[in-house]
Amino acid sequence: MKPEKLKGYLRMAQSATEAFRDTQEIAKKEATQRVQNKRDNNPFNTAGCLGEIQVAVIIIKILEKCPVFSLGNVRHDILSEVLSGKITIQKVARKDSRHNKHASYYYILREFEDLLYNLRPRMKRHFDFLDSFYVNLRPRFTLKDSQEERTRQELFQCFQRYSDLFCKTDSTELMKNKNLKISIHIHKGRQFLESRKADTHSGILDCLSNNTSGDVMQEIVLQYDFILSKAPERSVREMVNFIYANVVLSCVKPESQHLRPYQTLIDLLFQVLKGQIPYGERLALHFIAVALLWPKQIMSQPESQKLGSYASQMRISYRNEMKSVYNGKLPVVHFFLGKKPGYTGLVSLREIMWCVRPEEDVDSLGTNGKIWKHERVNELLCRVTGEVQRKFILADTRNAGLKIEVSAMYKSQLYGKEQGSKVSFFIGFSMKGPLAFDID
Incomplete structure (x- = not known):
């Protein structure tokens, strides 16, 4: 690639990137206006995020053909280091044995430093945001949307290019240094998790619906186990993700020998709940806390008595993080409350769907209530009682005096029910909080 061609391409890429950022800012302003109009069900426009990711992929393809970056591993x-903002173009130039020959390329690259150094962080931010958007929210009237499916397929292709560049390091030489071996293994483990989108709770939950194999889930658990046991410091995110990974593994491969004992998971959860929780980790932590700690038997731990507080904090975090994007959407229910103790106390939506005959229209079953009449579904799920309180239900638990606020998935099911009347229902766990289904 000639220098003048490189400059022209990067100039166009910069213009396109700025245009897509403007598009996303407009989408945010539109979303703020929609929240005030309850009749507006138009979903959040993600075109700006997707567009910026697509342009970033094109930039990567261009740079891979540039002589400065096209000579082997x-x-x-x-x-990868330049586009991650970890090394400057000046430093690359100083260490380049062909610096004089490549001088014109380095001169051009320095003109676009801001675009290049921020490329990976912005791609990652958009991938994480869109994963959270698509994994935790679904179309209001159907389980699947054709436009959304096409967008997710395009995102998958873009992420493959991202993963090929940023999640694969040639560490052969580094591994010869014994002092660096543990650090390199931790780094490679984190790269593997990122390549499988298992470095976020949304990516781990998505493994329930994207047919991730039990062997891959097992490897995810093993990588987290290694990182948490060897890393100098254990981050809240990695501890929480380790809990998610075990829960998902219990759903896709319950017989796995690498599944951590349920009580070990609960002990780790209590440990995290007692510590300082970063703002960005609260929604993920409180979701899994409510799902795992919902009393199916009498629990004496003080943390379990705070379940109502965790559910309340989850609703607040959900509104703060998702308010601008949940218009025209419903929260995805990742698990339902089961009858059995331990891991089997959480029943995934995938397992519920296995109970439904293939010829039935799954999209309509949730709204017309047929799915809750299946004998197998009733065998799996725990029916809870509660008391109607205006716009929500105060659910009973096995712990005396501990009642938890639960919203109705479909508000119409509360119409006509008097204040204080007793009802029974199934509980689904979503990022919005616990939800009541099949209210009777």
Whole structure:
């Protein structure tokens, strides 16, 4: 690629990136206006995020053809470092044995430093946001949307290019240094988790619906186990993700020998709940806390008595984080409350769907209530009682005096029910909080 071509392409890419950022800002302003109009069910416009990701992929393809970055694995790793903002173009130039020959390329690249150094962080931010958007929210009137499916397929293709560049490091030489071996293994483990989108709770939950194999889930658990046991510091995110990974593994491969004992998971959960919780981790932590700690038997731990507080904090975090994007959407229910103790106390939506005959229209079953009449579904799920309180239900638990606020998934099911009247229902766990289904 000639220098003048490189400059022209990067100039166009910068213009396109700025245009897509403007598009996303407009979408945010539109979303704020929609929240005030209860009749507006138009979903959040994600075109700006997707567009910026697509342009970033094109930039990567362009730079891979630039002589500065196109000479084998070492140069590939240097490109990854530059686009991650970890190494400057000036430093690359100083260490380049062909610096004089490549001088015109370095001169052009320095013109676009801001675009290049922020490329990976912005791609990652958009991938994480869109994963959270698509995994935790669904169309209001159907389980699947054709436009959404096409967008997710395009995102998958873009993420493959991202993963090829940023989640694969040639560490052969580094591994020869014994002092670095543990650090390199931890780094490679984190790269593996990111390549499987298992470095976020949304990505781990998505493994329930994207047919991730039991062997892959097992490897995810093992990588987290290694990182948490060897890393100098254990982050709240990695501890919470380790809990999610075990829960999902219990759903896809319950017989796994690498599934951590349920009580070990609960002990880790209590440990995290007692510590300082970063703002960005609260929604994920309180969701899994409510799902795992909902009393199916009498529980004496003080943390379990705070379940109502965790549910309340989850609703607040959900509104703060998702308010601008949940218009025209419903929260995805990832698990239902089961009858049995331990891991089997959480029943995934996938398992519920296995109980439904293939010829039935799954999209309509949730709204017309047929799915709750299946004998197998009733065998799996725990029916809870509660008391109607205006717009919500105060659910009973096995712990005397502990009642938890639960919203109706479909508000119409509360119409005509008097204040204080007793009802029974199934509980689904979503990021919005616990939801009541089949209210009777």
